[in-house]
Amino acid sequence: MELIQNNRCFDGEQRIYRFNSSSLNGESRFGIFLPAQALAGQDCPALFYLAGLTCTEETFAIKAHAQRLAAQLGFILISPDTSPRGEQVAQGDHWDIGQGAGFYINATQAPWAAHYQMEQFVAEELYALVCEQFAVQTDSIGIFGHSMGGHGALTLAFKYPEKFKSVSAFAPICAPSQCPWGEKAFSAYLGDDRQGWQAHDATALVQQKGKQFADILIDQGLxxxxxxxxxxxxxxxxxxxxxxxxxxxxxxGYDHGYYFIQSFIDDHLQFHAVQLQS
Structure with missing residues (x-):
């Protein structure tokens, strides 16, 4: 793991690391905000943030304006990239498939399966790496995200409730098996077995698994x-x-972008603070 960027931020540090990922079969990057408490060695609650289509590991750190309150609450914020990257990685024919559009699932179809193992990357590899390398309070980890990343946050939370104690989302793709974005991505990554898609659909997962969380927060612009x-x-x-x-x-009046997220980001951090303390 190599530190490639480090910026002082609200008495903490916003960092970007890169490392060779076995899940993605290549180099990957992630952003992490470490509040002053974590820098001092105190174990802190952590939130994974999953970004949307076309975003990178840096988008949330720059655009969401989450660090101020995260510093006050003592939250570590982790923001992975949205897909594998590189010349050897398959690319799609449009911005809603391929690099920048990993959908946080494990692809089973060629040519995607060789690198697009985003569920394993986030929920297993990166999760373990962050818990090992940083001062994370491992029984107080939540997940949230936006759009495609909101889909990822909801689905991973329901699949791994033992890992993620709280979940929220901004404008998530709630039923990807029933919308063009999801149908395109799932057809490519998972094949034509629509029944198999249900394991990656938040609406289907809550029907299958029932109540998993004390509450879920979703904000949606009209x-x-x-x-x-x-x-x-x-x-x-x-x-x-x-x-x-x-x-x-x-x-x-609110649209799909980061001005919307900025407007309600504090509510989400405070929501997770309550859920993680319960």
Missing amino acids: QDQFYSQLNPALFQAACAQAGQPLSLREHA
């Missing part, structure tokens, strides 16, 4: 230009049927 891809109502209905508490907040 002027979101991608609203038709997101289907929050389907996830809301599934949670109601399964008895999974959900706080779905819809906001007039």
